[in-house]
Amino acid sequence: MTATPPIEPSETAHTRSTLATLKGLLPFLRPYRRQFLFAGLALLIAAGATLSIPYAFRQMIDLGFSKIGDANAHGIDHVNLTFLGLFGLAVLLGFATAARFYMVSWLGERVTADIRNAVYGHVLQQSPEFFETTKTGEVLSRLSTDTTLIQSVVGTSISLALRNSLLLVGGLIMLFVTSPILASTIILMLALVVLPIVLFGRRVRKLSRDSQDRIADSSAVAGEILNAMPTVQAFTHELIETERYLSSVEAAFATAMRRIRARSLLTLIAILLIFGAIVFVLWLGAHAVVQGEMSGGKLGQFILYASIVAGSIGALSEVLGEAQRAAGATERLLELLSLQSSIVSPPTATAITSTMEKGATLDLEGLSFHYPSRPNHAALHQIDLHIAAGETVAIVGASGAGKTTLFQLICRFYDPQQGSIKLENIALAQLDLQSLREVIGIVPQDTVIFSANALENIRYGRSKASDEEVIHAAKLAAAHEFIERLPEGYHSFLGERGVRLSGGQKQRIAIARALLKNPRLMLLDEATSALDAESERLVQQALETAMQGRTTLIIAHRLATVKKADRIIVFEHGRIVETGTHASLIEQDGVYAHLARLQFQLHD
Numbered sequence: 016m017t018a019t020p021p022i023e024p025s026e027t028a029h030t031r032s033t034l035a036t037l038k039g040l041l042p043f044l045r046p047y048r049r050q051f052l053f054a055g056l057a058l059l060i061a062a063g064a065t066l067s068i069p070y071a072f073r074q075m076i077d078l079g080f081s082k083i084g085d086a087n088a089h090g091i092d093h094v095n096l097t098f099l100g101l102f103g104l105a106v107l108l109g110f111a112t113a114a115r116f117y118m119v120s121w122l123g124e125r126v127t128a129d130i131r132n133a134v135y136g137h138v139l140q141q142s143p144e145f146f147e148t149t150k151t152g153e154v155l156s157r158l159s160t161d162t163t164l165i166q167s168v169v170g171t172s173i174s175l176a177l178r179n180s181l182l183l184v185g186g187l188i189m190l191f192v193t194s195p196i197l198a199s200t201i202i203l204m205l206a207l208v209v210l211p212i213v214l215f216g217r218r219v220r221k222l223s224r225d226s227q228d229r230i231a232d233s234s235a236v237a238g239e240i241l242n243a244m245p246t247v248q249a250f251t252h253e254l255i256e257t258e259r260y261l262s263s264v265e266a267a268f269a270t271a272m273r274r275i276r277a278r279s280l281l282t283l284i285a286i287l288l289i290f291g292a293i294v295f296v297l298w299l300g301a302h303a304v305v306q307g308e309m310s311g312g313k314l315g316q317f318i319l320y321a322s323i324v325a326g327s328i329g330a331l332s333e334v335l336g337e338a339q340r341a342a343g344a345t346e347r348l349l350e351l352l353s354l355q356s357s358i359v360s361p362p363t364a365t366a367i368t369s370t371m372e373k374g375a376t377l378d379l380e381g382l383s384f385h386y387p388s389r390p391n392h393a394a395l396h397q398i399d400l401h402i403a404a405g406e407t408v409a410i411v412g413a414s415g416a417g418k419t420t421l422f423q424l425i426c427r428f429y430d431p432q433q434g435s436i437k438l439e440n441i442a443l444a445q446l447d448l449q450s451l452r453e454v455i456g457i458v459p460q461d462t463v464i465f466s467a468n469a470l471e472n473i474r475y476g477r478s479k480a481s482d483e484e485v486i487h488a489a490k491l492a493a494a495h496e497f498i499e500r501l502p503e504g505y506h507s508f509l510g511e512r513g514v515r516l517s518g519g520q521k522q523r524i525a526i527a528r529a530l531l532k533n534p535r536l537m538l539l540d541e542a543t544s545a546l547d548a549e550s551e552r553l554v555q556q557a558l559e560t561a562m563q564g565r566t567t568l569i570i571a572h573r574l575a576t577v578k579k580a581d582r583i584i585v586f587e588h589g590r591i592v593e594t595g596t597h598a599s600l601i602e603q604d605g606v607y608a609h610l611a612r613l614q615f616q617l618h619d
């Protein structure tokens with residue numbers, strides 16, 4: 016099994032046609048059928064009003080102005096009526112257009128919000144494998160830039176397209192009604208225009224997709240760097256990073272320019288051809304009027320209809336470009352939405368029935384695992400391990416031995432390729448994912464602090480916990496004292512990623528968070544590595560009390576931390592090489608004894 020980057024466009028996606036891609040938006044539009052109907056109605060009225068204007072115009076010229084010389088009352092009345100009618104049309108047009116704008120903009124905003132929520136919710140369901148292969152900046156760009164493109168389509172382009180299609184069809188019909196011969200000439204010429212528009216449209220679409228990708232690249236670059244500012248500055252990489260960003264921004268600009276050039280060319284060709292055709296036909300019409308074959312009003316009417324038709328074709332080609340951009344965006348969002356996480360709850364999950372009063376039992380049998388991105392390197396190899404309820408097991412081993420990997424598998428962030436893990440005798444893959452993770456409390460190797468206050472950060476362990484419970488957990492984790500000393504105590508904001516805390520303080524917050532969850536299985540990954548001896552002793556004591564009634568797995572490099580464990584397991588290159596208590600392992604004089612000698616020498 017090899018990992019493929021999830022958001023890589025597939026070949027078929029590239030060749031799919033624009034309209035087909037936009038169909039993917041339908042599920043998001045469906046809930047708002049009524050609003051669409053309303054918008055459509057307003058649209059119809061507005062288009063009807065627009066199309067009546069040239070007719071009223073002709074009435075005005077032929078029946079009003081031409082007979083004004085007769086100076087009879089009928090002519091004047093007619094002029095009054097015609098102008099009143101014209102104004103009435105304008106009022107109708109105004110109201111209908113405003114209503115359409117309102118409805119359609121509402122739809123655009125609403126649908127975009129829905130898509131954003133759906134995509135974000137879906138991304139949060141993905142397994143770690145997804146986040147190994149996808150840059151967060153890219154996902155963010157999908158959420159912001161791509162959805163904005165869709166908003167422009169739903170919010171304006173659809174209505175523009177509809178309106179202009181209506182005007183185009185209506186205008187064409189009226190052209191034929193006005194003068195069949197002139198109309199057929201103009202149609203013939205307009206038909207020639209469509210081909211270049213379609214051809215160029217394809218190219219624009221591809222370029223716009225590239226353009227979005229480049230923007231995603233540059234936000235990925237910026238996102239990573241902004242998260243690592245102290246390192247960047249410590250290595251005085253500010254200029255280098257600025258240039259790296261600059262070059263990715265420039266790449267985005269260059270791609271955007273290619274798109275813009277193609278679009279400009281498209282517009283140029285469309286307008287030249289369309290207006291060329293119209294001017295030619297009008298020239299024919301002018302001849303007809305001069306020869307008395309056609310009235311002035313009729314030609315006037317024809318000109319207005321022709322300009323409506325031309326305007327609508329121009330607008331349609333514009334909209335087509337927009338729609339093609341959005342089709343690219345839709346394609347990427349749909350790809351993201353169609354990703355299936357390989358780590359999901361089974362359709363019929365087995366529930367854990369035992370209350371696990373003493374803690375959870377854990378059984379690993381013949382467990383082998385390699386990371387999806389490294390298929391030839393076994394991170395864990397044939398692990399057999401049985402952990403009784405309430406047992407405290409320490410895991411030691413060199414860096415890279417596979418200790419953290421074991422925790423990842425116990426949390427079911429990945430599924431093993433071979434062997435099984437059972438919690439309370441139920442295979443993890445048969446358990447409901449959420450109920451599995453509810454049982455587990457983990458203090459990860461890299462503590463994560465959210466940009467919130469201390470209270471909320473600890474409460475992350477159990478969102479329904481009361482303030483008292485949070486403070487109790489903080490006391491257990493030896494965090495109470497330092498939190499109290501923060502400027503605003505538990506309500507102190509900890510900064511983005513906890514920048515306002517020391518490494519050891521962050522760890523204690525993370526321990527408090529895990530304790531608050533009151534898990535049946537506690538996984539501590541170097542949870543006390545950043546603490547001084549005194550704090551470590553305090554946390555150690557707290558953990559010992561907290562270990563009552565739960566199973567605990569502790570990864571630690573410092574052997575002082577693991578000495579008291581019921582059992583010590585030594586990992587080497589993804590295998591268990593030794594098992595025993597501190598005393599028995601020292602006696603064995605193997606890997607562990609060697610590690611111990613090294614550490615205690617250093618401490619002397």
Ligand SMILES: Nc1ncnc2c1ncn2[C@@H]1O[C@H](COP(=O)(O)OP(=O)(O)OP(=O)(O)O)[C@@H](O)[C@H]1O
Pocket residue numbers: 147386387388389394412413414415416417418419420421460
């Ligand atoms: N997401 C990943 N993708 C691919 N390989 C990984 C990934 N995470 C870890 N590895 C590899 O798997 C092996 C075991 O890593 P692991 O994190 O389990 O080590 P560890 O024992 O926890 O080490 P340390 O004590 O340094 O934390 C290492 O060789 C590492 O390079």
Ligand SMILES: [Mg+2]
Pocket residue numbers: 418419420460540
């Ligand atoms: Mg580790």
